[in-house]
Amino acid sequence: LSSNDSEIANHLTNRSIIWNFITPAAPHQGGLWEAGVKSAKHHLTRILGPLVLTFEEMSTVLARVEAVLNSRPLGTLSSDPNDSSDYLTPGHFLIGAPLLSPPELELDDSIHNLRDRYQILQKAAQCFWRRWSADYLQVLIPREKWTKPQENLHIGDIVCVKTAHTAPLSWPIGKIEEVYPGVDGVVRNAK
Numbered sequence: 001l002s003s004n005d006s007e008i009a010n011h012l013t014n015r016s017i018i019w020n021f022i023t024p025a026a027p028h029q030g031g032l033w034e035a036g037v038k039s040a041k042h043h044l045t046r047i048l049g050p051l052v053l054t055f056e057e058m059s060t061v062l063a064r065v066e067a068v069l070n071s072r073p074l075g076t077l078s079s080d081p082n083d084s085s086d087y088l089t090p091g092h093f094l095i096g097a098p099l100l101s102p103p104e105l106e107l108d109d110s111i112h113n114l115r116d117r118y119q120i121l122q123k124a125a126q127c128f129w130r131r132w133s134a135d136y137l138q139v140l141i142p143r144e145k146w147t148k149p150q151e152n153l154h155i156g157d158i159v160c161v162k163t164a165h166t167a168p169l170s171w172p173i174g175k176i177e178e179v180y181p182g183v184d185g186v187v188r189n190a191k
Helices: 006-014 034-048 055-069 090-095 117-139
Strands: 158-159 173-175 178-182 187-190
Touching: 034 055, 034 117, 055 117
Parallel strands: none
Antiparallel strands: 158 173, 178 187
């Protein structure tokens, strides 16, 4: 946000909106919402491949993907361990109820020459559901990376600056001038 945009800045300030940015090329700092973005992008690129969709078609597919991601179970709503009929989903936080869509006919995966664009969209949504649901359990496994305490970076530390599309031996050496600790006190950004 540019300092010249005082009207926008005042609007955001009046509504107590605070911008929090994550480090570029570090989506792991975004937590679960970035994991959802990664999951959607990963499966969409594999399902759609080189297929070119119109704006309306892409909006339709993305709405279906959104429903899939926001229908995943977060926990049960009942304290009875034998009652698994009702569960909490992200949809409850969005609209106050689970996201429901009418059941559709299962399309055959062997159909490669679909002429009807709507069937193509249905097939893409079904493929997304199949792939995403197969991978979802793997996402729930806890990872050990970044869970062990490490010493923070300090001003004056010498570091290797990782740059995209270059070999590690070509990375420049830098000296830290400023550190930006997160709310937990851990330094993840530096200049």
